[in-house]
Amino acid sequence: MMPIFETTETSDPLGLWASAPQPESVHFGIGDEAPPPPPDVPVFRVNLPGNTRSADQVFENSETWFKQVNAALNHVPNRLESLVSQMQARQAAGNAVSFDVTSLQNEPGPESDLLRLLEDVSKNEPVSFSVGDEFGAVREPISQAWQNAKAQFDALLAQINREVLHFVWVETKINGQMIARSEVEWNGDATTLWVETASEEQKSLHHRTLNVAARSRNLKLRLFVTVASGAAKVTTLMAAGMPMLALPAVYQYVVSILRQVKQLQTVS
């Protein structure tokens, strides 16, 4: 079955859009073929059912999802604050190794994963502490977990670069037929092409597709903000020169929380 929200991006850390290959051509009508989007331009497509009520339901579900993701991101700073306080309290109590895995048994999942990764980082002494070397002379951990986290964080940055700092194509299909496509610039400028025969109702649905795409794009950037702020927060637990290395670890942490939210949504 074709996913409702699909994107040509390889993954969606927010969990709303399913990955789909970039099509070589897009059908605008039965038997018609239109030129594909320019190479490397992310496409966001919503495949809607023909039934208006069901289509409405799709967007209502997405609205619920946005609210949950936003709530989860809002909660991240407090959770991290709490974690940092606990760890500092342990340090003050005389626990020599702040990231000792044995001390994590009572922490919930994302927190314990985060501390494991931070421990990996802390085992690697920075090469240099001189001013201006933040990006240039630190040694990365070599554990597989950290390397995975780093690869995923790199992928997020690449995705934001593509989606936020350039333009995207947003398409709406109803019953498999394309009714509209919009080219949306980084600054919000939009050029929309409609099928002449599109009804008012169908136009309204594409408008909602555009909103979902725009909010997803924005939310991805907000995800980065949350991660960067979180990395700054956990820096207090680390040696100088380490904040950059905390980014992949915190990113993993936030993604784990979002995964939990999705699981909860699925269960409910």
Added chain:
Amino acid sequence: MSQQLFLNGINADTGGPMDGEDVVITTEMIAKVARGQKLTPEDLRDAKMRKALDDQKHEHFGVAEGIDDTNLAETGWSVIFPAALPQKSVDALKEALKPLLDLRREQASAQNETFYKEVIGPELGVKNGESKNDFLKRFGRGPGPADPVKFPYYALIVGSPETIPYTFQYQLDVQYAVGRIYFDRLEDYYQYAQSVVAAETGKIKRAKKAAFFGVANPDDKATQMSAKYLINPLATEMKNQYKDWKVDVVAPEKATKATLASYMGGKETPSLLFTASHGMNFKPGDPRLLRHTGAILTQDWPGPKARVPIKEDLYFSADDIASDADVFGMIAFIFACYGGGIPKMDNFYRQAFGSQKEIAPYAFISQLPLKLLAHPRGGALGVFAHVERAWGSSIQWEGVQDDVETFDSTVDALLNGKPAGAATEYFNERYAEISTMLTEELDNTTPENQDDTKIAGMWTSNNDARNYAFIGDPAVRLAVGETETPKPEREKLGAIVSQAPAAVSGAAASFQPDVEDRTPAAQAATSGGAAVNYGLGDLLKKPESAASTDSAPTAGSGLNESLKNFVEKLGNYLSKALDDATSLEVSTYVADDLNTVKYENGRYSGARLRAMTRINIDGDTLVCIPEKDGEVDTALWNIHLEMVKSAQENRAELMKTIVGAAASITSLVK
């Protein structure tokens, strides 16, 4: 019929005309200004007298009959200070300028000691607000040609235009050869003085090379006019007349910032440089106002239709003069709005609209000429440039387009060895002639019978001619020779220029250059935009000492590089977003047969554009409304409006998040 006029100034924020989108300057408005700005009876008498003398003889201008205006022993030379300048500052300035004052004293007093004058102190110096005629009365002079027995022909003003106003300079310039210098640093006076002395005593000679740099930005009538009708004929004339000179003409397509750098201190630097372009203009409060006003907008600017805010990579400012620039002995002519400086109040607005408009925290000289003059490796000798707006009408007199005789004659005079102050007398002649004509036209006709176009043409040409100012000692002349001083020798001499004696360097720290210390006013005036720094990329720059280790690979280079790239992009995005997001555009197309539709260059071809909304940041909105069978297509229009609203909301949200991202990165790297 009222006509629109073109002037050479561009507002940095909007990339549009400096008077704003809503202000189109017409002949009608100028005529209104002209009617309210007749000469005072004394100035008119002076202008008329000047015109009568000009009509009688063509060899000598401001100076009395029988006097050789190229010989300081016959013309005299004076230095003029503000009356209220503290004695300590006067002493420091005299010490810094001593090499120049000694030279001019020797030259000017060769036949008559009184031909050299230092106009200094509460009794003699220029008093705040006094007219040129009141000033000359102290020396027994009224209107009329310069008589060095009473007051020397060459006059160097040492003071800011706030203390000795530009209007004083313009009026004195009608009959005298006037120049001005004013630097913030005492060492700069010394460096300039030494540079002039080196040139005047033949120690430094440049090759006989001139360069004409003409910008013609796309869709911009002002610069297209100046490139075609000013730069081209001037350069052609010079090539034809002066075969022993090498003349470089920089074609518009090559008139970029990088090219200008090679002519302003780089390897192509000539002895005479002539530029024609727009000059930069900034809103009060803009931190660039004091540093970059009058900077030369180069061909890199895509033109007014692009409507892009103008950043520093599009113009050449004082900051672009290299520390090792080779400008020693050069003279430059900068045709651009504010190229020479800016008054505090905009005279045009006051006259046209009846209200004051402050355009600068105080009147000042543009930094580009000052930086050229005071260069520590040897300074330029002088810069002839425009104060306030430069009008295209100075090269288009009553529709005669190729009317550049004034410019041509000035260049001729310079090339023939005349001192700059005398060479530029052609502009004073033009000013005297036009202002007389203008005043007579206004006196002899009633407003209802006046031809707005004619009066506007006279007024703008009059202002153009009047507002050229020489920055530097007016007695300097081109320092050229058949043999150029070899570069190593020039560099050696240049190095000496900046070696100020202890008396100068010792006084420099406590030096107060003007009657008032204007630093707080400048800070207040420019504090509006100074606090915000969106240059995220700068956070990533390593100190120079660490730069050498850049190439050494580190284990963390993978993450660091991707993050660095991301942050740089984000920084660039932020700058671009905040600068360029001046409008939001939403377009709606429809097509019957969508398989024929192609997306190219931001537009759908093969589809019909049915609705378009463009909202400018200032609130101006342009809309194209869809029609169907002669009626507004309400259904399409409604959905279009919904999409405009969403686009606005999404942009606002995105900008907010991006600023948040910038802040979070800053907190990481601080």
